[in-house]
Amino acid sequence: xxxxxxxxxxxxxxxxxxxxxxxxxxxxxDYYGKVFEEGALSAREKSLIALAVAHVxxxxxxxxxxxxDGLQRGITKEEMMEAVHAGAAxxxxxxxxxxxxxxxxxxxxxx
Amino acid sequence: MGLATNNxxxxxxxxxxxxxxxxxxxxxLKARDGELASINRQLDILNGGIFADGELPYFKDxxxxxxxxxxxxxKLEILQINVGYMCNQVCEHCHVxxxxxxxxxxxxxTMELCLEVIRNTGAHTLDLxxxxxxxxxxxxxxxxxxxxxxxxxFIVRSNLTIIRANKKYxxxxxxxxxxxVHVVSSMxxxxxxxxxxxxxxxVFDKSIKALQELNAVGYGMPGSDLRLDxxxxxxxxxxxxxxxxxxxxxxKALDEDFGIxxxxxxxxxxxxxxxxLDYLVASGNYxxxxxxxxxxxNPAAVANVMCTNTISVSWDGWLYDCDFNQMLDLKVASxxxxxxxxxxxxLNDRNIVISQHCYGCTAGAGSSCQGTVA
Numbered sequence: 001x002x003x004x005x006x007x008x009x010x011x012x013x014x015x016x017x018x019x020x021x022x023x024x025x026x027x028x029x030d031y032y033g034k035v036f037e038e039g040a041l042s043a044r045e046k047s048l049i050a051l052a053v054a055h056v057x058x059x060x061x062x063x064x065x066x067x068x069d070g071l072q073r074g075i076t077k078e079e080m081m082e083a084v085h086a087g088a089a090x091x092x093x094x095x096x097x098x099x100x101x102x103x104x105x106x107x108x109x110x111x
Numbered sequence: 112m113g114l115a116t117n118n119x120x121x122x123x124x125x126x127x128x129x130x131x132x133x134x135x136x137x138x139x140l141k142a143r144d145g146e147l148a149s150i151n152r153q154l155d156i157l158n159g160g161i162f163a164d165g166e167l168p169y170f171k172d173x174x175x176x177x178x179x180x181x182x183x184x185x186k187l188e189i190l191q192i193n194v195g196y197m198c199n200q201v202c203e204h205c206h207v208x209x210x211x212x213x214x215x216x217x218x219x220x221t222m223e224l225c226l227e228v229i230r231n232t233g234a235h236t237l238d239l240x241x242x243x244x245x246x247x248x249x250x251x252x253x254x255x256x257x258x259x260x261x262x263x264x265f266i267v268r269s270n271l272t273i274i275r276a277n278k279k280y281x282x283x284x285x286x287x288x289x290x291x292v293h294v295v296s297s298m299x300x301x302x303x304x305x306x307x308x309x310x311x312x313x314v315f316d317k318s319i320k321a322l323q324e325l326n327a328v329g330y331g332m333p334g335s336d337l338r339l340d341x342x343x344x345x346x347x348x349x350x351x352x353x354x355x356x357x358x359x360x361x362x363k364a365l366d367e368d369f370g371i372x373x374x375x376x377x378x379x380x381x382x383x384x385x386x387x388l389d390y391l392v393a394s395g396n397y398x399x400x401x402x403x404x405x406x407x408x409n410p411a412a413v414a415n416v417m418c419t420n421t422i423s424v425s426w427d428g429w430l431y432d433c434d435f436n437q438m439l440d441l442k443v444a445s446x447x448x449x450x451x452x453x454x455x456x457x458l459n460d461r462n463i464v465i466s467q468h469c470y471g472c473t474a475g476a477g478s479s480c481q482g483t484v485a
Contacts, residue, residue, distance in 0.1 A: 068349050
């Protein structure tokens with residue numbers, strides 16, 4: 001066993017999860033592949049969405065994977081950072097909008 | 112375990128090389144006596160490590176699975192001649208390790224041998240490369256003579272900045288036009304930052320100016336017979352994206368920002384040799400890059416890899432299966448190894464020399480000097 005929870009080399013082994021549960025593993029990868037194909041959104045746009053979400057869910061594997069994917073697609077670092085901010089803004093907005101709940105509760109409890 | 116050991120080895124090697132790279136980025140590996148200037152050291156890396164451990168399969172075993180080992184040539188279509196390693200740029204990824212300090216330049220005598228072959232070959236395409244081919248003092252003479260041979264497609268691989276490097280090169284667009292040369296030029300990105308990072312400060316602005324000048328004489332314009340194609344190769348340890356998508360992005364950006372037109376974009380994979388291998392090892396990306404190449408292996412690309420229709424000629428007249436083998440000094444496995452003994456029939460009856468760098472040409476949609484192959 002490795003002595004840290006995350007090992008960058010584990011990313012290339014991702015496909016191996018099918019070895020312990022083939023059918024649903026394969027279904028996941030089929031779905032995953034389909035999702036990122038060109039569609040109503042371009043594969044390039046989806047790559048940036050994936051990068052933003054990767055940061056929000058704080059997945060180091062996904063950040064490595066979609067930074068590289070972005071480079072391969074010619075996405076600039078400015079575009080990548082803006083995508084990360086879009087994710088971060090939603091994440092902090094999600095925290096802050098709970099402030100309304102706090103305010104409501106405060107008002108209800110106060111005379 | 113194997114992986115851990117290798118990582119340690121590579122890290123150690125990286126530490127020893129990195130300061131040199133930082134210090135001497137304006138020089139070729141050869142001039143700075145870099146460890147990887149040694150061809151044997153490069154082949155050791157490509158044949159050892161993760162391949163010797165069995166972590167990744169050897170290229171020969173991979174192509175044997177689909178009955179392509181030994182790899183054999185098809186009809187010869189392209190003669191690619193490297194007229195010298197001297198260049199006005201020192202690009203970080205250059206597989207030729209070209210630069211201003213390289214003195215290997217094709218002589219007129221060797222050019223005469225080339226011309227003899229060009230006049231008699233069955234190949235339909237002549238492809239001049241370098242270095243910056245224009246820096247060879249006999250370049251113009253050679254182009255004039257070669258264009259008389261009536262070859263169908265006459266390519267010169269021009270790095271663009273050479274056109275703006277010195278007054279004596281300013282008329283190159285007109286010169287190319289006069290001899291109906293097909294211009295193929297490198298352009299790593301449509302933004303200044305990424306281009307200059309890979310190729311050096313100021314390369315982007317000079318390249319844009321050169322492209323505008325080529326457009327001005329008719330090169331690259333829609334419907335024009337004066338062909339202008341661009342070559343894109345990744346500026347780092349990643350593979351090129353979809354060639355058509357990249358072409359669309361390049362066309363849009365270059366047209367909107369600079370009014371530049373071109374015909375096609377060739378997306379070329381960086382092969383792990385020479386300066387690019389040096390970078391991969393020093394930056395700790397070597398293993399991941401090889402994994403990425405092997406994972407992206409596409410059997411459909413094998414049948415059309417460029418070594419099956421190309422012969423590469425070095426500045427001193429030796430013959431190779433491709434420009435990459437030339438840089439690794441892996442000469443053709445044939446009785447005919449040099450221009451002076453040239454015989455197309457004997458030469459075409461040979462096994463192509465391969466190693467693990469060949470995965471670079473079979474990854475994804477495949478890669479060749481003419482772009483994707485699958």
